[in-house]
Amino acid sequence: MSQPTQSPQHTASGFGGSPIGDYLGELAAKVPAPGGGAVAALHAAQGAALVAMVARYTTRAKDADHRPVIDRIIEAADTARERALALADADADAFTAVGAAYKLPKATDDETAARSAAIHEALLEAARVPAAVIDEADGILALATELLPIGNPNVVTDIGAAAAAARAAAVTSQLNIEINVVSLPDEHAAAFTWALGRIDEITARADSLHLEVLRAVRGG
Template identity: 40%
Template sequence: MIARLTIEDYLHRLASREPTPGGGAAAGLHLAQAAALLGMVARFTTGQRYREVESRAEGIAEASDRLRERSIQLAERDELVFAAVISAYRLPREDPEQQQERTRSIEQATILAADPQLDVLDIGTQIISLAEQLLEFGNQMVLSDVAASADAARAGLGTAVVTMEINARSLHTTEVVERLGAAVQQAEQAMCRADRISAAVRKALAA
């Protein structure tokens, strides 16, 4: 389980000549870091100085904690479902019946493998929404971490976009292909929002 690995052990596995963990798991951990950064900024936006917005900051901190946990679970789930795709590709194909079964198994496994990437879109979009809120009233001393969070979320979304596009090209189930195409468009919009957050922070710090 990724959550129980040290950072060094995880990176060693990621760099190995093994198919898992891969980009999908990395996307989940990008989101986990993004959520953790938001939680930190929110917690620095409490106390007497921030009394008027403290309840909002505390709510964002709690939401960020939940999203961080979901992101780690997502990274672990992605590793499992992608392993199933690899297993499907390794099925025998010596006769027409085996070829048909292999093709069916690959299609089913690939459809299931798309689910974590759709969750990346959901979680990443929520993180960006929270970052937009903190950009308005968060502690200015840690404002750069709001941008860091947005950039980490963007990295997770970008990975999901590439993965969903690859899956869409290999699938034959029209409904799923269309759903992935719509998700890619949504992810690209969220990535643009993340870019705007980062640009706003840089502008504020340069003022």
Template identity: 45%
Template sequence: MIGSETISDYLERLASREPTPGGGAAGALHAAQGAALVSMVAVYTTGKKYAAHEDRAKQIASRADELISASLQTADDDEAAFTAVVEAYKLPSGSEAERSTRSDTIQRAVLGATEPSLALIRLATEIIELSEELVDFGNPNVVSDIAAAAEAARAAIATALITLQINISALKDAGEQDGLRAEADRAERAIDRAQTVSQRVREKVAA
């Protein structure tokens, strides 16, 4: 599991001539880092000075900690899903029956491979939403980390989005493609929201 690896071991695997881990896992780690930054800002937004927002800050920190774990799980899920796609393409295709079985298996595997991407987009979108809240009342001494969290989540979504689009193009079912394109549109809007968070932080810093 990626969550139990050292950073050096993970990066060594990422850099190797192996199909996994790849971009999907890297995107999930972007999200995990974003969630960790959200949690850090939230725990710094406690005490008498932040009494009016302390309860909400604690809720945000707790949820962000859950998002860290969920993001790391998504990294493992992405590895498993991509491995299933690779194995499907290795199936024999000598006879008509084998070609049919292979094609059906590939389509199921590709559709399954969209799930980690969709999960990552949802998780990272929530990280952005929490970042949006913290801009309003978070400890100003760590306000730059709010932008860092939003940018990490943005990178996670952008990474998941390109993977999702590749899988959409490999699917044959038009209905499934349309549904996934709607999810891709939502991902694009979340990316815009992340950029807005960063802009708000820059304005605060410049004020």
């Protein structure tokens, strides 16, 4: 996360209350937030929403035997969507905090020390948010995988789309963690090693689910 050069324009209402056109306009603007971190969280939110949609299409009479599982998946996916939206807002807040910390005065030793501490804490938080998005991506992918064998086959491609969204959330979050921890002391950066180490496993699972959906579509 590089130092912002302008103040973010994201509104206080949050991503959950913003029309998609307004969000994309802000994303395209020459302002530091929203950026890749918010995009990662919104990938996760979209993945969760797709899982919930497929599950809701799997409530036919013929699906009665799976109804307890389907109901649990719906509830979990809806909750994950809300958490991911909150993380999109948290990322914008974290980016703002980083920018504010870099702008603190450093004319005296005390000011310099306070500024360094503020930057350190802001960078930590800016890495914690994408680490939490990785958690969400992992959970959403698990729900999609569980849903595939029992989901309504008429919307099976949306399970693949959910997996792709979860994958995008994870790999984008990896980038946002990396750019923040590079400026942290090794002992603090190490706290994110576990989150970063999960990326390959998450992407492999997402790719595998994608192939399963392709086989289902092709009748293989």
